[in-house]
Amino acid sequence: MFVFDLSPSSPIPIYRQIVDQVARAIASGALKAGDELPSVRAAAQSYVVNPMTISKAYSLLEQQGLLARRRGMGMVVSADRAPVPALDRLHLLQPALDQAALTSQQLGLSPRQAIAAFRQTLTTLYQESTDE
Amino acid sequence: MFVFDLSPSSPIPIYRQIVDQVARAIASGALKAGDELPSVRAAAQSYVVNPMTISKAYSLLEQQGLLARRRGMGMVVSADRAPVPALDRLHLLQPALDQAALTSQQLGLSPRQAIAAFRQTLTTLYQESTDE
Amino acid sequence: MFVFDLSPSSPIPIYRQIVDQVARAIASGALKAGDELPSVRAAAQSYVVNPMTISKAYSLLEQQGLLARRRGMGMVVSADRAPVPALDRLHLLQPALDQAALTSQQLGLSPRQAIAAFRQTLTTLYQESTDE
Amino acid sequence: MFVFDLSPSSPIPIYRQIVDQVARAIASGALKAGDELPSVRAAAQSYVVNPMTISKAYSLLEQQGLLARRRGMGMVVSADRAPVPALDRLHLLQPALDQAALTSQQLGLSPRQAIAAFRQTLTTLYQESTDE
DNA sequence: GTGGTCTAGACCACT
DNA sequence: GTGGTCTAGACCACG
Numbered sequence: 001m002f003v004f005d006l007s008p009s010s011p012i013p014i015y016r017q018i019v020d021q022v023a024r025a026i027a028s029g030a031l032k033a034g035d036e037l038p039s040v041r042a043a044a045q046s047y048v049v050n051p052m053t054i055s056k057a058y059s060l061l062e063q064q065g066l067l068a069r070r071r072g073m074g075m076v077v078s079a080d081r082a083p084v085p086a087l088d089r090l091h092l093l094q095p096a097l098d099q100a101a102l103t104s105q106q107l108g109l110s111p112r113q114a115i116a117a118f119r120q121t122l123t124t125l126y127q128e129s130t131d132e
Numbered sequence: 133m134f135v136f137d138l139s140p141s142s143p144i145p146i147y148r149q150i151v152d153q154v155a156r157a158i159a160s161g162a163l164k165a166g167d168e169l170p171s172v173r174a175a176a177q178s179y180v181v182n183p184m185t186i187s188k189a190y191s192l193l194e195q196q197g198l199l200a201r202r203r204g205m206g207m208v209v210s211a212d213r214a215p216v217p218a219l220d221r222l223h224l225l226q227p228a229l230d231q232a233a234l235t236s237q238q239l240g241l242s243p244r245q246a247i248a249a250f251r252q253t254l255t256t257l258y259q260e261s262t263d264e
Numbered sequence: 265m266f267v268f269d270l271s272p273s274s275p276i277p278i279y280r281q282i283v284d285q286v287a288r289a290i291a292s293g294a295l296k297a298g299d300e301l302p303s304v305r306a307a308a309q310s311y312v313v314n315p316m317t318i319s320k321a322y323s324l325l326e327q328q329g330l331l332a333r334r335r336g337m338g339m340v341v342s343a344d345r346a347p348v349p350a351l352d353r354l355h356l357l358q359p360a361l362d363q364a365a366l367t368s369q370q371l372g373l374s375p376r377q378a379i380a381a382f383r384q385t386l387t388t389l390y391q392e393s394t395d396e
Numbered sequence: 397m398f399v400f401d402l403s404p405s406s407p408i409p410i411y412r413q414i415v416d417q418v419a420r421a422i423a424s425g426a427l428k429a430g431d432e433l434p435s436v437r438a439a440a441q442s443y444v445v446n447p448m449t450i451s452k453a454y455s456l457l458e459q460q461g462l463l464a465r466r467r468g469m470g471m472v473v474s475a476d477r478a479p480v481p482a483l484d485r486l487h488l489l490q491p492a493l494d495q496a497a498l499t500s501q502q503l504g505l506s507p508r509q510a511i512a513a514f515r516q517t518l519t520t521l522y523q524e525s526t527d528e
Numbered sequence: 529g530t531g532g533t534c535t536a537g538a539c540c541a542c543t
Numbered sequence: 544g545t546g547g548t549c550t551a552g553a554c555c556a557c558g
Contacts, residue, residue, distance in 0.1 A: 021238065027147065028240030040531060050550050055531070063459065071277070072314075072530045072558035089239045090249050096235045097253045100228035103552060104254065106153060107221040108160025111254040117222050120249050121229040122236065123245040145467070150541060182468075182543050268498045277557060285502060292504025314558045353503045356514050360499045361517040364492035368518065369525065370417065372424030375518040381486050382514050383491040386507040388502065393501065409533060434548060451546070468543030468545045507531050 001038055002031060006047050014049055018057035021122055027075060027089055035077045037067065134169055138179050146181055150189035158198055158209060159221050169199065169207045266301055270311050278313055282321035290330055290341060291353050301331065301339045398427060402485055403442050410445055414453035422462055422473060423485055431473045433463065 002025065006017055025031040037043075040058065044051040058075050060069040068078045104114040138149050157163040169175075170189065173218065176183040190207050193199040199207045236246040266289065269283055289295040301307075302320065308315040322339050325331040331339045368378040398421065402413050421427040433439075434456065440447040454471050457463040472473045500510040 013549080022242075024235070024238040028238070030240065039529085039531090044146035051531095051552095052533095053549065056548095058531080060459075063456075069531070070558095071272075074530060077554090086241065086245070089241055090245065092239055093232065093235055093241065093246065093249060094253070095231035096228070097250050098257075100225065100232045100250065100252045101157065101257045103228045104154075104225055105222055105257055106160060106162075108162065109218065109221055109225060110256055111251070113155075113218065113222065114225065114248060114254055115251055117225060118229050118232065119243070119247055121233045122227070122246060123236055125233045126243055140467075147542080184543055188543085279557080284499075288499065288502035292502060293501075294504065303464055303509035308555085316558055341471065350505065350509065353505055354509065355419070356503055357496065357499055357505065357510065357513060358517070361514050362521075363512065364496045365517045365521045367420070367489055367492045370420035370424065371488055372420075372426065372488065373482065373485055375515070375522055377482070377486065378489065378518055381489060381514055382493050382496065383507070383511055384491070385497045386510055389501055390496045390507055391444060391495075411533080435544085437544090447546095448536095449534065454546080465546070466543090468541085470545055496543095496552095 001036070003088060004043070004047060008050070010048075015053050017056040018054065019060050022057075022061055023064070024092070027092060031077050033077050033079045037075045037077075039074050049119070134167070136179060137177070138181065138183075145183050147189040147192070150186065151192050152192055155196070155198060156224070159224060163209050165209050165211045169204045169209075179182060180182045231261075265297070266295060268307070270313065272313075273281060279317050279321040279324070282318065286321075286325055287328070287330060288356070291349050291356060295341050297341050297343045299341045301341075303338045398431070400439070400443060402445070404445075411449050411453040414450065417454050418453075418457055419460070419462060420488070423488060427473050429473050429475045433471045433473075435470050483515070 001020070004018055004021055006014055008014065010017065012020075022031065022037070037058070038046065040051050040054045043049070043054045047054075058067060061067060062075070066078055067075045069075055100118070101114070104111075134154070136150055136153055138146055140146065142149065144152075154163065154169070161218070169190070170178065172183050172186045175186045190199060190201075192203055194207070197255055200210045201207055230248070233246070236243070266286070268276055268282055268285055272278065276284075286295065286301070301322070302310065304315050304318045306363065307313070307318045311318075322333075324332060326333055328341070331340055332342045333339055364382070365378070368375070398415055398416055398418070398497075402410055404410065406413065408435045418427065418433070433454070436447050436450045439445070439450045439487065443450075454463060458465060458471070461472055465471055496514070497510070500507075
């Protein structure tokens with residue numbers, strides 16, 4: 001069963017965190033067509049969140065065509081979704097890269113410096129997840 | 133005169149866009165002590181923004197000690213601000229890098245791919261500003 | 265044996281689709297007194313539907329007096345049902361017409377356009393069923 | 397200012413009624429780009445509905461690109477929406493026509509009868525709105 | 529059991 | 544003033 005990683009204190013609304021995580025999990029293939037998601041009530045209890053917050057996230061994902069409702073039987077990953085090819089996944093990363101590049105430029109840093117810092121950040125992050 | 137780059141449709145509030153851009157310009161040395169900023173009225177008119185929004189941004193920058201209010205003469209960059217050393221500027225870049233790295237990981241991309249895409253993004257951006 | 269035309273993805277609940285179709289078939293004379301309906305189990309298997317859904321639909325039809333339960337032998341169309349006169353059948357059509365007319369008006373279409381489109385729709389539909 | 401026609405007793409959820417009506421009004425040209433909608437609070441008070449219900453409808457319309465948020469200044473009809481050509485508006489009517497045609501067929505009515513009844517329905521409805 | 533809708537009311541952010 | 548988010552809790556429809 002899929003696990004969310006929610007930060008209630010983050011400025012990003014909870015429902016948005018859920019939407020983003022599910023969307024990325026589908027894009028990366030971690031969630032496949034037909035996979036079930038935690039029920040609204042179960043997720044609400046697990047993450048100590050109001051059921052409506054979970055429901056709102058699921059509804060948005062349904063509208064995007066990523067999830068499908070099975071009446072009375074919960075939500076599943078939509079059938080018509082192939083894992084997104086790596087090239088398109090890079091597109092999903094682009095906004096974050098644009099932001100970082102712009103900030104770097106406005107700070108007067110060189111591309112060399114920015115890339116070095118990004119490499120360091122990536123290394124640390126990916127190592128953490130390997131450690132677990 | 134300093135020029136803002138504002139996107140009303142961005143999820144980042146307008147006043148925040150202003151604050152960030154001014155702060156970075158000062159950190160990078162693009163804005164130096166004594167440099168004048170556009171008046172609230174002028175900026176509001178130029179960028180089709182509510183004057184209160186400009187004013188709020190200036191007030192925040194004043195609170196941070198980056199700008200100083202000269203009565204009847206608009207805002208100027210504070211005198212006591214030396215350009216921030218490159219090492220500290222990297223710290224200002226870190227949040228954007230964290231976001232990009234996290235997104236990359238959730239999309240199932242390799243660090244190699246992410247760095248290559250970031251290098252490309254930087255190259256394009258820095259070239260544009262050279263062209264002008 | 266009577267055939268249902270069920271759309272699991274339709275916003276109309278499955279049990280309602282069944283009820284409506286059987287009721288209309290009886291009204292039009294397509295189903296006559298004594299005609300048998302598929303057993304709950306058979307229908308559930310054929311249409312990949314929860315048996316309770318079929319059962320619920322049959323129960324509703326029984327309540328309306330359209331179907332009769334013969335113990336151990338499935339459901340049959342009630343004996344006391346004469347085909348509904350055409351005038352009354354028009355009444356059963358009215359809600360669908362009301363909906364179409366209202367939509368047409370809200371879209372700013374002329375009655376002329378709406379009727380032309382409806383005629384086209386009917387022609388296509390009736391032709392299809394003749395072809396089979 | 398745009399006026400809704402809400403039926404709290406209808407099986408169609410209130411937020412859906414709002415979404416449909418606004419979408420049709422934009423499609424028909426009754427609402428034009430830049431037109432303002434009633435504020436969430438004002439509408440909630442006028443129609444004796446919870447503000448969240450209005451807000452939900454507006455959010456859905458924003459997602460569809462029909463409405464745009466002006467931060468702190470309410471919702472307006474999105475700028476990039478030309479009135480939908482009549483041909484496309486007929487497409488929006490099609491589902492209702494399909495439903496009516498199918499019902500008519502299942503009732504064993506002739507196309508002639510169905511069209512006559514539809515014409516009558518349209519005439520009554522359009523006259524009513526002229527009378528007002 | 530499942531999700532959907534709605535309410536009442538609180539708090540926050542933006543302009 | 545504007546809309547957005549979240550909660551707590553009720554009720555409904557579907558399978």
